[in-house]
Amino acid sequence: MCLFRYDDDPEPEEQVPAGPLYVPVRPGSGAESVIRLFRTPLGARAAVGFTSTHRLTSVLGEHQPYIRLSESVLRTLCEPLGASLVTVDPALSAPAVPRGAARLPGLSPVQVLRAV
Numbered sequence: 001m002c003l004f005r006y007d008d009d010p011e012p013e014e015q016v017p018a019g020p021l022y023v024p025v026r027p028g029s030g031a032e033s034v035i036r037l038f039r040t041p042l043g044a045r046a047a048v049g050f051t052s053t054h055r056l057t058s059v060l061g062e063h064q065p066y067i068r069l070s071e072s073v074l075r076t077l078c079e080p081l082g083a084s085l086v087t088v089d090p091a092l093s094a095p096a097v098p099r100g101a102a103r104l105p106g107l108s109p110v111q112v113l114r115a116v
Contacts, residue, residue, distance in 0.1 A: 021068070021076055022053055023069045025067050027065075047086045048090055051090075
């Protein structure tokens with residue numbers, strides 16, 4: 001623990017801009033790309049950005065396409081879609097559960113984010 005406080009130290013609760021992010025996308029109609037949205041374990045929609053291509057590929061794989069966006073632009077694009085949460089550099093991911101798959105009652109999800 002630091003005994004001294006400096007004026008330029010941000011508070012832990014302060015949101016510090018992450019800078020340009022590598023944002024995962026998926027193919028859209030035509031030649032356009034669409035931002036991939038994810039869900040938190042509690043079901044909230046979230047946009048995801050990574051601070052490096054290495055972090056993106058370690059979570060989503062080498063063939064994941066991406067675009068570069070600032071955090072503020074990512075937030076502005078995704079808020080109308082119901083994704084007001086932006087997660088930077090999530091550590092864990094799991095493949096989406098196939099539709100129609102049986103779920104065991106009483107078990108909680110183990111993934112941090114899953115694709116929508």
